[in-house]
Amino acid sequence: MKEIHDFTILERRSYGEHYFSLLLKHDGPMPEVLPGQFVEVLVENEPSVMLRRPISVHDVDSEAGTLTLLIQIVGQGTRRLSTLSVGDRLNLVYPLGHGFTTDLPAGSRALLVGGGAGIAPLLHLSKVLKANGVDCTIILGGRTESLIPVRDAFEPFGRLCVATDDGSLGHKGLVISHPAFAEQYDMIYTCGPTPMMKAVARSAAERGTRCEVSLENMMACGVGACLCCVTNTDQGHRCVCKDGPVFDISTMKTWYAE
Amino acid sequence: MLAVKIHNLKLKNPVMTASGTFGYGEEFADFIDLNRLGGFVVKGTTGTHREGNPYPRMVETPSGMLNSVGLQNGGVEKFCSEVYHRIKHLDTNIIVNVSGSSIEEYCSVAEQIDALEKIPAIELNISCPNVKHGGMGFGTQPAMAAEVVEAVRKVYHKTLIVKLSPNVTNIAEIAKAVEGAGADSVSLINTLLGMAIDIERRRPCMANVTGGLSGPAVKPVAVRMVWQVAHAVKIPVVGLGGICTAEDAIEFLMAGATAIEVGTANFIDPAVTVKIIDGMEAWCKRHGISDINDIIGII
Numbered sequence: 001m002k003e004i005h006d007f008t009i010l011e012r013r014s015y016g017e018h019y020f021s022l023l024l025k026h027d028g029p030m031p032e033v034l035p036g037q038f039v040e041v042l043v044e045n046e047p048s049v050m051l052r053r054p055i056s057v058h059d060v061d062s063e064a065g066t067l068t069l070l071i072q073i074v075g076q077g078t079r080r081l082s083t084l085s086v087g088d089r090l091n092l093v094y095p096l097g098h099g100f101t102t103d104l105p106a107g108s109r110a111l112l113v114g115g116g117a118g119i120a121p122l123l124h125l126s127k128v129l130k131a132n133g134v135d136c137t138i139i140l141g142g143r144t145e146s147l148i149p150v151r152d153a154f155e156p157f158g159r160l161c162v163a164t165d166d167g168s169l170g171h172k173g174l175v176i177s178h179p180a181f182a183e184q185y186d187m188i189y190t191c192g193p194t195p196m197m198k199a200v201a202r203s204a205a206e207r208g209t210r211c212e213v214s215l216e217n218m219m220a221c222g223v224g225a226c227l228c229c230v231t232n233t234d235q236g237h238r239c240v241c242k243d244g245p246v247f248d249i250s251t252m253k254t255w256y257a258e
Numbered sequence: 259m260l261a262v263k264i265h266n267l268k269l270k271n272p273v274m275t276a277s278g279t280f281g282y283g284e285e286f287a288d289f290i291d292l293n294r295l296g297g298f299v300v301k302g303t304t305g306t307h308r309e310g311n312p313y314p315r316m317v318e319t320p321s322g323m324l325n326s327v328g329l330q331n332g333g334v335e336k337f338c339s340e341v342y343h344r345i346k347h348l349d350t351n352i353i354v355n356v357s358g359s360s361i362e363e364y365c366s367v368a369e370q371i372d373a374l375e376k377i378p379a380i381e382l383n384i385s386c387p388n389v390k391h392g393g394m395g396f397g398t399q400p401a402m403a404a405e406v407v408e409a410v411r412k413v414y415h416k417t418l419i420v421k422l423s424p425n426v427t428n429i430a431e432i433a434k435a436v437e438g439a440g441a442d443s444v445s446l447i448n449t450l451l452g453m454a455i456d457i458e459r460r461r462p463c464m465a466n467v468t469g470g471l472s473g474p475a476v477k478p479v480a481v482r483m484v485w486q487v488a489h490a491v492k493i494p495v496v497g498l499g500g501i502c503t504a505e506d507a508i509e510f511l512m513a514g515a516t517a518i519e520v521g522t523a524n525f526i527d528p529a530v531t532v533k534i535i536d537g538m539e540a541w542c543k544r545h546g547i548s549d550i551n552d553i554i555g556i557i
Contacts, residue, residue, distance in 0.1 A: 004528060048320065050322065168413075220525040226279060227327045
C-alpha cells in the first residue's frame with residue numbers, strides 16, 4: 001500500500017560534487033519497498049520547484065525502518081535536497097512503481113549493469129538477489145571514476161566490475177565492452193543512461209537472455225494518473241511511473257530499436 | 259454545511275477533482291477515502307482508444323506545469339465494460355469527461371455514458387488544447403460551441419457540464435452560447451495554451467511544442483474568468499485552475515463557483531482534496547457560516 005510519510009534524515013553523505021545520499025528513518029512500521037521501486041520527494045522551500053522529484057530507492061533496511069536515497073544533483077530540486085541536513089524532515093509518497101523481478105531460482109546467474117545515477121537501485125536489487133541465492137555480477141560504468149558514486153557497497157553481494165570511458169578506474173571503455181558483459185547469464189538488469197540501456201537490451205535480445213530495464217522520465221503524479229511520463233512500448237504508450245519504471249525488454253522492442 | 263447542488267447533481271461538498279489529474283480515482287485510493295469527495299471527473303474519454311501525443315509531454319514551469327498528453331485513453335467501450343465496473347460502487351459523483359474530434363464522436367460517447375446508471379453527469383470537453391482536431395477548436399467560437407452542446411443535449415439526458423477554454427477573447431460569450439444550447443452547468447478553466455524552450459538543447463521542451471499550463475500560476479486568471487462567467491449566466495459554475503488549499507477553494511466560491519475541481523495539486527499532495535474539504539469546514543465554523551451556499555457569488 002502506498003503512503004505519504006514524513007521521514008527524518010539520520011545521515012547525509014557526499015560522493016564527490018555530483019552525488020549525495022540521505023538515510024531516512026520511518027516513524028512506525030514501514031511498508032515493503034521492492035527493488036526497483038521509487039519514491040516521490042517533496043522539495044520544500046525552493047520557489048522554483050513545485051512538483052515532487054522521483055528518486056529511486058538505493059537501499060532498504062526494513063528492520064531498522066530506514067531507506068537510503070542516492071541522489072544526483074541535476075537541477076534546482078535535487079540541488080535543494082542536497083542542502084538538507086541530519087534531523088531535517090523529508091516528505092515522501094512511496095513505494096511507487098513496478099520493480100525488478102527477484103524470484104530467480106537459487107544458483108541462477110544474474111548480470112546487473114548500472115551507469116551513473118542508474119547505479120542507485122541496483123544495490124537493493126543485488127542484496128535481495130544474493131539473499132535468494134542468485135550469483136550476481138555487477139558492472140558499474142561512468143565517464144570517469146568520480147562519476148561512479150558507489151562501488152564498495154556492492155562487494156558483499158557479487159562480483160564487482162567497473163568500466164570508465166577514460167580508463168581512470170577498471171576497464172577502459174563502455175560497460176558493454178567489459179569482458180564480464182559477454183559471459184552467459186540467466187537474467188540481465190540495467191539502469192542508467194538511455195543509450196547504455198538500449199545497447200544492453202539489444203545485446204540481451206540477440207543472446208536470447210531475459211532482460212529488465214529501469215527507465216527514468218519527468219513525472220508529475222507518480223501513480224499513473226496524469227499520463228505525462230509515458231514511454232513507447234510494444235503495447236503503445238505506458239507510464240514509466242506505474243507500468244514501470246522496470247520493464248521486461250520482451251515488451252520493449254519498439255523502444256530499444258528507436 | 260458544505261452540501262451544494264449542480265443542476266440535479268447533489269454534492270456532499272463542493273470539492274471534486276479535475277479530469278486528467280486523478281486517473282479513474284483508483285490511483286488515489288491508497289491516500290484518501292474517495293467517498294469523501296463531492297465528486298471526481300475521470301480522464302477524458304473518446305470514441306476510440308487514443309495513444310495521445312509523443313513524449314516528452316510535460317515540463318515544470320514557475321508555479322505550474324505544461325502538459326501535452328493529448329487525450330490518451332482506452333476509449334469509451336473500454337471505460338463502460340471495464341473501468342466503470344471497478345469504480346461504480348463508490349459513494350460519490352463520478353463524472354466522465356467526454357472528448358472528441360467531431361460532433362458525431364462527442365454524441366456517440368455521451369450516448370454510451372448516458373446508459374451507465376452510476377454516472378450522473380458528463381463534463382463535455384470542448385477545450386483540450388493538445389489535440390489537432392476538435393477539442394479546443396469547438397470551444398473557442400460561440401457558434402461552434404453551441405452546435406456541439408445542442409447535439410449532445412439531444413442524446414444526453416442527465417447533468418451536462420461543459421468545460422470551457424480560457425484561450426478566448428471573451429469567455430462569458432462562450433458560456434452564454436452553451437447555456438443557450440442546453441448546458442446545465444459550465445466548468446472553467448481548462449489549461450492555458452503555453453510553451454517552453456530548452457535553451458541548451460535549442461528545442462521545445464515538449465514533443466508537441468505547445469501544451470496546457472496548469473497549477474497555481476493560472477489561479478488569478480481562473481478566478482477572474484469564473485467571476486465574469488458567473489455574472490453572465492444563470493446556470494451553476496464549476497471553478498478550477500490552480501486550487502491548492504481550502505482558502506483557494508473559498509476564493510473561487512466567492513467569485514461565483516458553486517463547486518470546484520482540484521487538478522495539479524493532486525500531484526504535489528495526493529491527499530490534498532480531503533485537506534481542502536476539512537479546511538473549508540473549519541473556515542465556515544470560524545466565520546459562523548452554517549451553509550456554504552451563503553458565500554457563493556458574493557463578489
